[in-house]
Amino acid sequence: MSRSVISTANAPAAIGTYSQAVKAGNTVYLSGQIGLDPASMEMREGFDAQTEQVFRNLKAVAEAAGGSLGDAVKLTIYLTDLSNFAKVNEVMASYFAQPYPARAAVGVKELPKGALVEADAILVLG
Numbered sequence: 001m002s003r004s005v006i007s008t009a010n011a012p013a014a015i016g017t018y019s020q021a022v023k024a025g026n027t028v029y030l031s032g033q034i035g036l037d038p039a040s041m042e043m044r045e046g047f048d049a050q051t052e053q054v055f056r057n058l059k060a061v062a063e064a065a066g067g068s069l070g071d072a073v074k075l076t077i078y079l080t081d082l083s084n085f086a087k088v089n090e091v092m093a094s095y096f097a098q099p100y101p102a103r104a105a106v107g108v109k110e111l112p113k114g115a116l117v118e119a120d121a122i123l124v125l126g
Contacts, residue, residue: 001025008064011057012036015112020061028065028123032078033057034115047084047116048091054119055095062123071123072101078118082107088117 006021011033014020021030035043035050036057044053059069077088085105092100101121111118 006061006065008060010038010060010064012038012041021065023065023125026125028062028067028071028125030058030061030065030121030123032118032120033061034112034118036113036115043113043115047081047087050115051084051088051091051117054117055091058119058121059095062121065123065125067123067125069095069121070097071125072096072121073124074122075101075103076120077103077105078108078111079105080108080111080116084117 001024003022003024005019006023006028008020011020018031021028033054035053037044037053038057038060044050062069062071079085079088082105088105
């Protein structure tokens with residue numbers, strides 16, 4: 001099975017020892033994205049802005065892989081405050097159409113760079 005690294009300047013550069021995404025066959029594994037603006041590498045202010053940026057970043061990586069968020073089969077969302085779950089649903093609805101991908105939402109103590117939300121995804125292309 002072929003394996004390739006996916007990278008785009010339209011999403012934040014990796015801030016650690018990982019790739020933005022790895023494609024193995026028709027499956028693309030997108031690394032977690034936080035609310036970093038890819039141009040400035042600065043965190044967006046507030047939960048709403050960070051959540052929008054997270055999905056913009058995921059979308060950019062999905063497109064760099066030759067797909068779209070419509071190809072997502074699994075999404076995991078990490079929240080430092082589970083009371084923000086309804087807002088995530090609202091934002092997610094503007095990036096995904098039915099049938100929605102499988103999803104998990106996990107409450108965590110903290111995230112990199114003080115982020116309030118993070119999400120990763122698995123896509124199946126074709």
